[in-house]
């Protein structure tokens with residue numbers, strides 16, 4: 001049985017991390033049995049200091065891309081096997097756009113916009129003992145900003161970051177069109193990646209941000225996200 005290490009579900013969203021949602025959605029779409037171990041302490045157990053990671057027959061694999069490659073190879077390419085090489089290339093490019101670009105607009109919205117930071121601070125650090133709760137949240141937020149500067153997104157203005165995310169969302173909406181999934185009537189791993197980020201932007205009512213409003217303006221992305229939630233996560237929430 002695959003063991004998935006994540007942060008843990010909040011309502012009908014199976015994790016606050018889009019990468020953890022991506023892997024869990026992949027497992028559910030592929031029908032691979034798994035169990036979850038949830039909690040922020042998992043970060044300390046992760047070989048890459050990030051979540052998700054999985055344990056499969058004693059082998060530990062970290063990072064959503066390596067996990068999905070591993071599962072595809074082990075289970076006879078359950079989700080991506082039906083794609084043509086050109087579709088695989090497009091799916092790869094869209095997945096990287098989500099993971100390496102659009103993702104950072106989510107990080108910015110949650111950690112840097114002050115009205116959301118108040119919520120994050122309470123959510124992740126609210127149970128820290130005194131005096132840790134006085135300085136740890138600020139230190140972590142500073143590190144997030146440092147990561148955003150290193151990536152490059154942190155050098156843009158608020159409006160520019162929203163614009164960058166809006167371009168990606170339009171690309172996703174145009175790529176999906178009126179199809180059920182991005183490459184037809186069968187899901188692939190890219191659909192799991194898309195659900196990972198869109199569930200955070202469209203289904204969550206915890207945070208508000210211009211980029212989430214922009215996501216909700218695309219009717220087909222809203223319908224796609226709701227469909228996947230209803231079909232694969234009916235047990236949550």
Ligand SMILES: N[C@@H](CCC(=O)N[C@@H](CS)C(=O)NCC(=O)O)C(=O)O
Pocket residue numbers: 016017018019043049050051052062063064065099
């Ligand atoms: N490339 C990694 C990214 C994973 C990642 O960034 N996870 C974040 C949560 S969204 C994390 O664990 N952050 C904790 C930290 O950086 O301390 C993947 O695809 O799994």
